[in-house]
Every structure is written in C-alpha cells, then in structure tokens.
Amino acid sequence: MSTYKEVLNKGKKFTRKHKKETSATELLLLHFSSLEPTELYLNYDQEMPEEQEDAFFRGLNRYLIDQVPVQQIIGYVYFYGHKFKVTNQALIPRFETEELVANVLILYDEYFQNKKAKLVDIGTGSGCLAIALAKEESNLEVVATDISKEAIALAKENANALSVDVEFYVGDLLEPIKDKKFDILVSNPPYIPLDEEVDELIYKNEPHLALFGGEDGLKFYHLILEKADSILNDSAIIAFEHGYDKANEIKQLAIDKFPEALIYTLKDMQKLDRMTFIIKGFEKKAEKL
Numbered sequence: 001m002s003t004y005k006e007v008l009n010k011g012k013k014f015t016r017k018h019k020k021e022t023s024a025t026e027l028l029l030l031h032f033s034s035l036e037p038t039e040l041y042l043n044y045d046q047e048m049p050e051e052q053e054d055a056f057f058r059g060l061n062r063y064l065i066d067q068v069p070v071q072q073i074i075g076y077v078y079f080y081g082h083k084f085k086v087t088n089q090a091l092i093p094r095f096e097t098e099e100l101v102a103n104v105l106i107l108y109d110e111y112f113q114n115k116k117a118k119l120v121d122i123g124t125g126s127g128c129l130a131i132a133l134a135k136e137e138s139n140l141e142v143v144a145t146d147i148s149k150e151a152i153a154l155a156k157e158n159a160n161a162l163s164v165d166v167e168f169y170v171g172d173l174l175e176p177i178k179d180k181k182f183d184i185l186v187s188n189p190p191y192i193p194l195d196e197e198v199d200e201l202i203y204k205n206e207p208h209l210a211l212f213g214g215e216d217g218l219k220f221y222h223l224i225l226e227k228a229d230s231i232l233n234d235s236a237i238i239a240f241e242h243g244y245d246k247a248n249e250i251k252q253l254a255i256d257k258f259p260e261a262l263i264y265t266l267k268d269m270q271k272l273d274r275m276t277f278i279i280k281g282f283e284k285k286a287e288k289l
Contacts, residue, residue, distance in 0.1 A: 004033060005044040007053055011060055024063055024070045031074040032056040067201050080132040084158050089150035090125040091210040096268050097188055100241045100275055101132045103266060104186055107237055108137060111282055112183065116141065120180075120231070122173055122187040122224055123147075125210055127155025127166065129186055134164045140184075143167045145176050148209060173220070174227050181233050188241035189213060189220035217243055221250050225257045235281035247273035254278050 002010070011025040032055045033040055033048065048056075062068045071077045071086045078084070079093040080101050086092055108117060116139050121130035124144035134142040144166055146152050152170050159166045169176035191213040192198060198211065213219045221240065228238060242250050247265045254263045254276065261280035268274035 093128040119184040193217040238278035244272035
C-alpha cells in the first residue's frame with residue numbers, strides 16, 4: 001500500500017499530465033480519506049487504506065477523463081463558510097458570489113441598522129445566496145424563487161441541512177412573488193451570451209437554464225428590472241452579480257428604470273466589475289465609486 005503523500009503525488013502527476021489544476025486532486029484526496037485537513041497532514045506518511053486509494057483514483061478519473069466537476073464528485077462545496085450539497089440540477093456556487101453576500105450584508109447594516117427586512121433571491125439555484133444571507137443575518141426574512149423544480153428541491157435540502165428558514169417558490173423570476181413586497185432584491189441570474197464559448201466541464205455538467213442569458217447575456221436583467229419596482233418597497237436595495245464586461249450596460253438599464261437611485265458597480269477580488277447595486281428611496285448618502 002502507498003502512503004497518503006505518495007498517493008497525492010501520484011494523483012498530482014496524473015492531473016498535471018491532463019493540464020488540470022492540482023488543487024482538485026487535493027480536494028479529492030481529502031474527501032476520500034475521510035480525514036480532516038489537519039489529520040491528513042499529520043498522517044501523510046501513513047499508509048492509505050486500499051479501498052480509499054481505489055475510491056480516490058476512481059474519483060480522479062471521473063474528473064480528468066469523464067469531465068465531471070470535483071464538486072459534483074464529492075457532492076458538496078463550501079460557500080461563505082457553510083457546506084452546500086451540489087448536484088447537476090443547479091449551478092455550482094462560485095467563490096465570486098460570496099462577495100455579493102458580503103456586500104449585501106454591509107448594505108443591510110448601513111440602511112436597515114438591525115431592523116427587520118424582507119429579502120428575495122431571484123433564480124436561487126442551490127439556494128446559496130438566500131441561505132447564506134439568512135444564516136448570517138437573523139433579521140432578514142428571506143424568500144427565494146427559481147423556475148426549476150429540481151433546483152428548488154436542492155435548495156430546500158440545503159436550507160434544512162443548515163437549519164435555515166427560507167421560503168421557496170417555483171416559478172419564473174418575479175411571478176411567484178408578484179403580490180409580495182420586499183426591502184432587498186438579490187440575483188445572480190444566468191448571464192452568459194448564447195454565442196459565447198463555455199468550458200466543456202461547465203457546459204456538460206451544469207444546467208444550461210442557469211448559464212445562458214439570451215443573445216447578449218442581459219435578458220434576465222431586463223426582465224427583473226422591468227418589474228422590480230412592483231415588488232419593492234419605496235425604500236429598497238437591488239443587488240446583482242453579472243459578467244465582468246456587462247457592468248456599463250447593466251448600470252444604464254438601472255438608470256433607465258430608477259433614474260433617482262444611487263447606482264454603482266463594485267469590483268471583485270480579481271479586480272473585475274462583478275456587482276451592481278441600486279439604492280432607491282433612502283435619504284441621499286455620499287456617492288459610491
């Protein structure tokens with residue numbers, strides 16, 4: 001039998017041969033070893049049980065040969081410090097979206113100051129946005145919608161696993177909650193243009209319904225902004241994640257619909273224009289960059 005370290009090195013060599021990131025190999029070893037990170041480190045020179053080694057290389061083959069995302073192989077991903085179940089029925093939560101959560105929480109603190117507020121997540125997918133926000137701020141009453149019954153089933157499962165109270169609705173965008181009113185609307189809708197080339201790993205394994213946003217990638221921003229005012233209170237916040245090259249167009253859409261609002265874009269940690277915020281109806285504060 002080989003040691004954990006020997007198995008890892010062999011796996012990394014195999015991964016590099018296929019021109020893939022070795023960080024995926026480390027995640028797979030950690031998962032199939034059934035050890036905590038510190039335990040694995042302390043046991044690097046111990047022999048890895050044969051059944052675990054076999055399972056690890058089967059998983060690695062699924063990633064490298066069958067082109068299955070690591071998150072779907074191990075069945076989960078950590079998002080904002082919380083463990084979310086992952087399937088091929090919803091978009092895999094990305095680390096960039098964690099920044100949207102962080103900024104929405106900052107805006108909640110700034111504008112609502114520990115008061116109760118109602119928030120809706122449009123196109124929730126796995127539920128990562130809605131659930132993380134509900135988990136982090138108990139004063140938020142959170143609702144989420146998605147057109148996919150399978151995605152909503154997954155989101156409900158994640159909410160139950162994390163003991164979070166989120167109200168889920170199946171339906172197209174704002175339609176299921178058209179008779180309700182909210183203080184905050186968040187959304188990370190599909191935003192890849194139809195003619196844009198997508199990595200094979202993503203194209204083969206994640207629902208196209210959650211990836212593509214019409215000819216120019218802006219379809220769902222148009223649709224959400226068209227009706228957003230009908231479900232928002234007079235003073236409210238809209239928070240979008242979007243493609244890094246669509247910030248100016250989305251900002252103009254927002255200006256057209258909410259000409260009196262404070263509208264600004266923020267960059268993500270990779271210095272890309274990733275989030276746009278619309279603050280309407282509140283007493284004017286200093287303009288943001």
